[in-house]
Amino acid sequence: MTKKTQREKRRYILFELVCEETFKREEIVTGIWNSCLEFLGELGASRTSLWVHEYENKKGIVSCNTRSVDEIIMCLSLVHEIENRKAHIQVKGVSGTIKGLGRCYNGFCR
């Protein structure tokens, strides 16, 4: 097991998709990763530890390390289309735990 001090601290970002159509989780993941690769490049994206955790009912959670929260929020904001269909992402909040996101933004409960 990794020592606590060596473990990377993470932040969880709650987002909401603003679109008329419905998307599968895989399509969302591709859209977010494409935006990150476009904005940050391959090296920059590799340094963010980006992970898309879950997505349902147009709401989802991504996580990243504490250094790159703002970069990931920018990448999410710059998503304009997913699979050639119009879609925008609005960031709802940032927290240190997934439980914290659910507590503060009660629209999202696990």
Place this chain on the structure above:
Amino acid sequence: MQRKYLAIDLKGYPSDLFEDVCQVVRVEDFSRSGGLQGVEVTAPFQLRSIPKGIDVVFARGGSIQKNRKFLNSKKIDVLSRPYPFDSLCARYAADNRVAVELCFREIAATTRYVRARVLTYLQKTVTLAKKYHAPLVLTSGSTCEEEVVSPRQLVAFGKILGLDYSEAKASVYTIPKKVLEGFE
């Protein structure tokens, strides 16, 4: 970091996320209606035709000469699209209390090479504005409901451009409030 941000969007589409949103139109298309209203001038001769009682006057920059003319006119509140921006412009902006706008839409509406160039210019603008203490405002520039960005996204945009967390927060609320009050 706070959970909810107090914010004023000086150029955007009305939304619950912001305390106040100012809708900006071109000076030729202006017609009086409710809420905060602003006009944008694109050339120095249009400064004479600014209607009275406007909350915010924006001037769209373009060249160094144009930017300096706008910054010295004392009729404008905010210089939008400030690049090319040099040290003299920054000094004028600080002395005449004209805020420099950093608009999110300029990044969102461009891609690849153009986006990289715009980011470079904006980062340079931020460096100069910080050195000469020129006021900076972060705006969304949204024109429809889908384009609305949250205050947290604007703060992230400010941090990407080189502002500190506290400076980015001030550019979202404190400075826009001062602009609306006329820096009294």
